[in-house]
Amino acid sequence: QQQVKQSPQSLIVQKGGISIINCAYENTAFDYFPWYQQFPGKGPALLIAIRPDVSEKKEGRFTISFNKSAKQFSLHIMDSQPGDSATYFCAARVTSGSRLTFGEGTQLTVNP
Amino acid sequence: GAGVSQTPSNKVTEKGKYVELRCDPISGHTALYWYRQSLGQGPEFLIYFQGTGAADDSGLPNDRFFAVRPEGSVSTLKIQRTERGDSAVYLCASSSGLASPYEQYFGPGTRLTVT
Numbered sequence: 249q250q251q252v253k254q255s256p257q258s259l260i261v262q263k264g265g266i267s268i269i270n271c272a273y274e275n276t277a278f279d280y281f282p283w284y285q286q287f288p289g290k291g292p293a294l295l296i297a298i299r300p301d302v303s304e305k306k307e308g309r310f311t312i313s314f315n316k317s318a319k320q321f322s323l324h325i326m327d328s329q330p331g332d333s334a335t336y337f338c339a340a341r342v343t344s345g346s347r348l349t350f351g352e353g354t355q356l357t358v359n360p
Numbered sequence: 361g362a363g364v365s366q367t368p369s370n371k372v373t374e375k376g377k378y379v380e381l382r383c384d385p386i387s388g389h390t391a392l393y394w395y396r397q398s399l400g401q402g403p404e405f406l407i408y409f410q411g412t413g414a415a416d417d418s419g420l421p422n423d424r425f426f427a428v429r430p431e432g433s434v435s436t437l438k439i440q441r442t443e444r445g446d447s448a449v450y451l452c453a454s455s456s457g458l459a460s461p462y463e464q465y466f467g468p469g470t471r472l473t474v475t
Contacts (some may be wrong), residue, residue: 254402282463291401291451291466299401317470346465347393347416351401 252340253276254351261358267325269354271338274319278340282348283312283323286335295336296323328358362386364467366452372473373442381437381470383452392435393453393464394427403451437460442474 254271261267271281280299284292298305298321300314306310311324326330335355337350365384372455373379391410395403405419409429417427424442426472427433439446453464 280462284466289468291453291468294463294465297463339402347405347408347419348395348403349405353400353402 251349251350252338254338254354256354257352258355261328261356263328263330263358263360264357266302267328267332267356267358268322269306269336269338269356270320270322271351272318272339273302273319275340275349276353277342278343278349279343281312281314281321282339282341283310284339284350286337292321292337301312310347325356330358330360332356333358363452364452364465366450366467366470368470369468370471370473371403372475375442375444375474377442377474379439379442379472381439381449381450381472383435383437383454383467384453385433385452386456386465389454389456390432391455391462391464392429393455393468394435395398395451395453397449397451397469399448406445406450439472442472447472447474456466 252273255359284295284356286292294342296310297308297313300316314321335353337353338351367382393408394406397403407427408416412432424440426438449469451469453466455462455464
């Protein structure tokens with residue numbers, strides 16, 4: 249059972265544009281929602297994370313928007329740069345310290 | 361400080377052989393996780409250690425897979441009688457378990473190829 253669904257599968261954006269990746273979840277017990285960035289041949293790197301008690305979190309060019317009633321959250325990358333080209337994964341966790349459930353990933357390409 | 365390290369970075373083995381994959385977590389991190397990532401997919405949970413004990417091993421696909429963490433630091437994932445379907449990148453992550461919300465930090469992974 250896929251508990252976190254991610255879209256789109258791939259995304260092409262021009263330099264300076266906004267990249268938007270969406271995730272939807274089913275389990276209302278999820279209480280922590282991180283986003284990871286992964287470059288080829290590397291492990292996932294934690295980018296930004298949010299708890300369900302806030303609707304938005306911003307760190308630099310990266311923003312998470314969270315809609316608890318719709319069970320959806322999204323990553324916005326402002327002023328996208330070619331160096332942002334990577335695969336992005338959303339994830340969710342039920343209780344502190346337990347497993348992460350990942351989405352299928354979005355391959356982002358930012359053209360110069 | 362040093363991040364999560366994993367050895368070997370690549371492992372090629374023949375079907376039916378036994379393999380061991382090692383994970384060295386961030387110093388002081390009490391929680392350690394193993395995930396498996398198939399090509400084009402997100403990581404899938406295998407097992408979670410809190411200290412020396414396996415707190416959740418429900419993600420292990422079958423009894424050919426086993427993991428240990430005898431001293432609460434380094435962990436070894438062991439796969440017996442490997443099958444071609446075991447080919448994937450095996451990722452290890454650790455977290456402090458001391459401060460909310462327990463962010464998980466990943467190592468570079470071990471790419472396992474079963475021929």
